[in-house]
Amino acid sequence: MSYRPKAFVYRLFTVAILGTAAFVSPAAAEVTLDVLYTTPGTFNTLQQDLAKRFTELHPDIKIKFRNPVAGYEEAAQQILRDQLTGRLPDVAFNGINQIGLFVARGLGAPLDEFIAKDGGVDKLGYYPTLAELGKWKGKTYGLPFAVSTxxxxxxxxxxxxxxxxxxxxxxxxxxxxxxxxxxxxxxxxxxxxxxxxxxxxxxxxxxxxxxxxxxxxxxxxxxxxxxxxxxxxxxxxxxxxxxxxxxxxxxxxxxxxxxxxxxxxxxxxxxxxxxxxxxxxxxxxxxxxxxxxxxxxxxxxxAGGNVAMVFATDAARRQAAWEYVKFVTGPVGQTQMVNLTGYMPGNEIAVKQPDMLGGFYEKNPNHKTSIAQLPVLTEWAAFxxxxxxxxxxxxxxxxxxxxxxxxxxxxxxxxxxxxxxxxxxxxxxx
Structure with missing residues (x-):
């Protein structure tokens, strides 16, 4: 994989994880993103923490969470109802097996152009195997947020x-x-x-x-x-x-x-x-x-777990939603996700950086089992x-x-x- 020079990545994400604004968006109209996630007992603390970190870096983008639902099936049912009422969330964290369910109904924004503009999957640090799980019919609709085995x-x-x-x-x-x-x-x-x-x-x-x-x-x-x-x-x-x-x-x-x-x-x-x-x-x-x-x-x-998907429909909201998805699935977001849950990270930069997850798995061997199963992962079949x-x-x-x-x-x-x-x-x- 090709990455930015190590020293640069280290400095950039060390600053970011400390909550200091390593990047501040240019002045723009404020956007409030409507975000849906599941399994509150597992994700409440994490989601609130990530939203706080993100808005410190992007003061022009606010995060408003919907009441989280119990599980992936409940989230899917809510999103399908929201399609009928025109109240879709801008970002949702859905089961990996549900991407096709949404795409078949015209829901979900392809993320490939956003990914390409920001340097591609390798530069952003996603494990290729896990990034593939977010694809449907050749297009990327979701990026790995919390992957389980x-x-x-x-x-x-x-x-x-x-x-x-x-x-x-x-x-x-x-x-x-x-x-x-x-x-x-x-x-x-x-x-x-x-x-x-x-x-x-x-x-x-x-x-x-x-x-x-x-x-x-x-x-x-x-x-x-x-x-x-x-x-x-x-x-x-x-x-x-x-x-x-x-x-x-x-x-x-x-x-x-x-x-x-x-x-x-x-x-x-x-x-x-x-x-x-x-x-x-x-x-x-x-x-x-x-x-x-x-x-x-x-x-x-x-591969179980969930991907972050963009459901926003207009260009400005999609761009803001992409920034949020990129953050929570990026090195800082994935570092926090692993520390607060037992899921596998989808971002390899987080795993390799010494100030992120570089020494985490040696100190926490019970988490290492999941990473060891990465070579045998396959798709979670969606009917x-x-x-x-x-x-x-x-x-x-x-x-x-x-x-x-x-x-x-x-x-x-x-x-x-x-x-x-x-x-x-x-x-x-x-």
Whole structure:
């Protein structure tokens, strides 16, 4: 990659991160950007901090946040309603899997011209692999703000009490489940050996099983299902196995609270929770993150998290929105994002600068697991058409049937294929 001379970058961003105006916009009419984000428990403090830093650098641009919504599906529904009422936000932080949903409806501004005018993806510092996740049909509509990968959260004390070796954990789900049962036997009532966060937004961890086996959710045409194969059936059987093991059916929040309370030995979850888990555990037990098991040499993991998108329609507001997106996805914004969450940064400059994240990962190894999985990331599949959000709910419902033992994998697959196919549009390609 090509960057500005190191000394220049160091001086520029050191000044910026201290909040001093390294760049002040030329005098212009004041613009107030309407901004929507999700998951307030994770992002409230970060978003407020970034807005303050940005407006210190750009006093002619103000940030007005909408009330944040719970998750990516809720944000998508709100934006689609806003399109009907003409009240779209200027900037929104959306799930990586939702870009196509918006673009198909004429929403979202392509960012390629802005990127080119500011030197290109390399000069701005974005990891090429992660920048690609923001593209749809060859154009860039989103830039990586907070990227997550699936990992294992491990209570080393419980695992070792159950006879496991924290430095040599099994790499197959059946063996991990068996280890979890040993932990339950040794720890007694109230402890869960393994919990898989199957209800993650956008069927993300369900997709992770499919892709970790070398499978795909959609065919290359982008609008025909591909999970009705051996990899897909393996994923469903794995979910069924969790249910048969006696895994309780918890909400995402309940499972996380149980883990930090010390009553779950292995939690399969997003890296987005790492910083919060570290704070909440507070050293009460040994906590480690470990890579999500790949079940095939061709295995990949879908990149989760969100991208910053521009929905502003007039030229002046789009320019102001671009400045904000560039800041929050740039070195300063990404440094703050990593420090306050467990997400992976999309900007490599932040990772390499010694005064930013240069030494962060050596001091915080639980965050390093996500970065290590960068080479195996793939897309988080988005279902096309008007029923995209309905399909997510359909898959979620069938998954719950598997983990609660209501239906087997063999029974589920044909019904799941039928229900999803019925909601897909006529194939038009991507």
């Amino acid at each position: 699936p990992v294992l959260y491990v209570n080393a004390d419980l695992v070792e009490k159950g006879g496991g070796n924290i430095n040599d954990l099994p790499r197959a789900w059946g063996e991990l489940t068996a280890l979890g049962k040993k932990v339950e036997s040794s720890a007694g009532a109230g402890v869960t050996g393994l919990y898989f966060q199957w209800e993650q937004t956008g069927n993300w961890l369900v997709q992770s099983l499919v892709t970790s086996r070398g499978g795909y959710m959609l065919k290359s045409d982008g609008c025909s299902i591909a999970f009705n194969d051996a990899a897909g059936l393996w994923a469903l059987k794995t979910l069924e196995g969790f249910g048969k093991s006696g895994m309780p059916n918890l909400s995402l929040a309940q499972a996380r609270q149980s883990f930090v309370a010390g009553s779950v030995a292995i939690l399969v979850d997003s890296t987005s929770y790492v910083a919060a888990a570290d704070r909440q555990i507070g050293g009460r037990f040994k906590f480690r993150t470990m890579a999500f098991p790949l079940a095939s040499e061709a295995g990949r993991l879908p 096309p058409g008007d029923n995209s959000l309905k399909i997510i709910e359909v898959i979620k419902s069938h998954t719950e049937g598997l983990v609660t033992g209501r239906r087997s994998a063999e029974e589920t697959m044909p019904v799941l294929v039928k229900d999803v196919t019925a909601l897909l549009p006529a194939c038009a390609g991507r």
